[in-house]
Amino acid sequence: MTLAGDSGVTLRLHWSPDSANIVVRIALEELGLAFQPVRVDRAAGEHKQPAYLALNPQGLLPVLEDGDLVLFETGAILLHLADRTGRLGPEGPDAREPQARAAFLKWLFYLSNTVHAELRTAFYAPRYVAGEAAVPALRAGLAARFRQHMDLVAGELGAAGWLAADTPTLVDFYLAVCLRWAQLYPRGAPLIAGHEIPARLRAPLRLIENRPAVIKAFADEHIGGRPLTMPEPPDLPPDEVTG
Ligand SMILES: N[C@@H](CCC(=O)N[C@@H](CS)C(=O)NCC(=O)O)C(=O)O
Structure with missing residues (x-):
């Protein structure tokens, strides 16, 4: 089996501006x-x-794509990258450290199978109901649930403001991007307004959006400004913005 890094093989990220690939x-x-x-x-x-x-x-x-491996699902890819590097985030902790790994796993799955999955349902609401007339009610219900999820998360942050450790880990970046999307999409009628973000989540969001690696990642998807606290869609012709 070949993994990226072996004799010139590189990781390949398939992407479209502001789609879930931005998390990866x-x-x-x-x-x-x-x-x-x-x-x-x-x-x-x-x-x-x-x-x-x-x-x-x-x-x-x-x-x-990681050499011979092909991965889909944002959460699975994040776990793969943590295991591959042995780190849950850029400043650690060690991916095998039991406490941090347990916290990381529970938030990773919660974000993936509840928060992100419900955001998807809200964004693509017409696919989930019979008839456009039911879309506003579905979106309103999911917006209320999103606010509840964010209140829950805000209450569970550690003293340093991060979910799984004393330093930011991949789940904090995943959460931050979910908050970006909720403030932006669906276009014209976003799920939440910026002022509805719980106060405890604002400081981590600001810290994340000022990190050089995060700025670069967003810029490479045509996203500038303050992508988490005052998000704007990618700077592209409207028909190319599908995020
Ligand atoms: N559960 C999937 C969701 C990915 C997802 O929803 N991707 C969206 C972009 S944000 C997509 O590809 N949408 C295209 C479509 O639904 O046709 C994951 O976490 O990877």
Whole structure:
């Protein structure tokens, strides 16, 4: 088996601006892993074509290729990167440290199977109900749940303001991006307003958006300014913004 890093093989991140790949891109930059970005034209439906479906049969972004390995699902990719580097975040802790790993795993799964999954349902609401008329009620219910999730998370942050350790780990970056999306999408009627973000989550968000690796990751997806506390969509023609 070949892994990226073996004789010139690189990690390959399949991406589209502001899609879930931004979480993985931040993780790669923060962990100092070199990678080759592979742009997928979502607006043209490239992610539903056979070549991409061979990598992710769901036809969703992101995919990360690591040598012979092909991974999809943001949460699975983050866990793979933590195990691969032996670190849960850029400043540690060790990925095998039992307390931190347990905290990391529970928040990773919560973010992946509850928070992110519900955001997806809100963004793609018409796919989940019969008839457009039911969409506003579904979105309103999910917005209320998102606020509850953020209150819960705010109450569980450690003293230093991070979820799994005394320093930021990949789950903090995942949470931060979920907060970005909730303030931006669906376009024109976002799930929450910035002032609804619980006070305890604001300081970590500010710290994250000022980190050089995070700034670079967003910039490489055409996102500038204050991407977490005053988010704007990618600076692209409107038909290319699919995030
Ligand atoms: N559970 C998946 C969700 C990924 C996802 O929703 N990706 C979106 C972009 S943010 C996508 O590819 N959407 C295209 C589509 O639904 O057709 C993950 O975490 O990777």
